[in-house]
Amino acid sequence: MPMPLKRNVVQQLSLTYRAMMLAFDAQVGHPLPRWRIILALAERGTCSQKFLAEHCRLDPASLTRQLQSMEALGWLSRATDPQDNRLTNVTLTATGMTVYDEATPRRQAFFDDALAGMTPAEIATLESALGHLEAQFKAVATRAKEAEPVEKASGETKRRTAAAPAEPASPVPVAAPRKRASRRQS
Template identity: 60%
Template sequence: MQAAFSARVGHALPRWRILFTLHENGQCSQKMLAERCRLDPASLTRLLQAMQQQGWVARSADPHDNRVTNATLTPAGQAVVDEALPRRAAFFEDALQGLSPEEVQTLSRLLDVLERNFAHAGATRTPVED
């Protein structure tokens, strides 16, 4: 799925998640981006640095808390998102072909449940024996 998405939309899925999250939410802290995009903080920082060098993202210290770094799309970044959104929509339209609206809704609900269950399972640690 990731390879097909990247080929069709023109962006690797982790990068796209960051761009799309900033598009939907505006300015975000790096911590929130890491959580929403399901990326570890180090990977997120590397991706943000690369996008900052491309002129797509601006990062700055939070005016209320210097320990927090915020990210936002630049006008160039917004143009990148605007250009990719129709390709993203076409990708998902093709991927969901043959499913009724009810089936798509059921699939979405089931994937939400699985995502919550995976998050819970990942947070519940069991001791590993040597």
């Protein structure tokens, strides 16, 4: 596939995702990240914030903001885990279950509307292609993470992967970065 076409496919995927997020919020009545939290709690019961962050694919700070907002609306409650005080457990309240029950039919209608006009074969092909792309993106992320520079105690930076080519030594010595003098607070 020519390079511009490959780039356009990935760019289109990003545009499609953004359009899907806006349409989901408009039809279901909840932003998708918030809905993922509601759905996880409705289906699984009480969950730790750590589990929710991983399961809903949200960074912990974003999750905390969502949970604080939902807690203020009375949709969920949070409490320290009795077995491990490092964890905070989250539970959907009766009001939160009502929100879930009311939004679930709108969510199904969103799915139906989004795929209207597509044959089962087209849907299967799309699902397969998206699954392949997800696997590719995960592999790219893994490779990139493995190739991140690692700072050594000597101040020298090396790549994590052994296959990375060594950089030639600089003919000019490089000065170490200066440490800034700390100011005393009076």
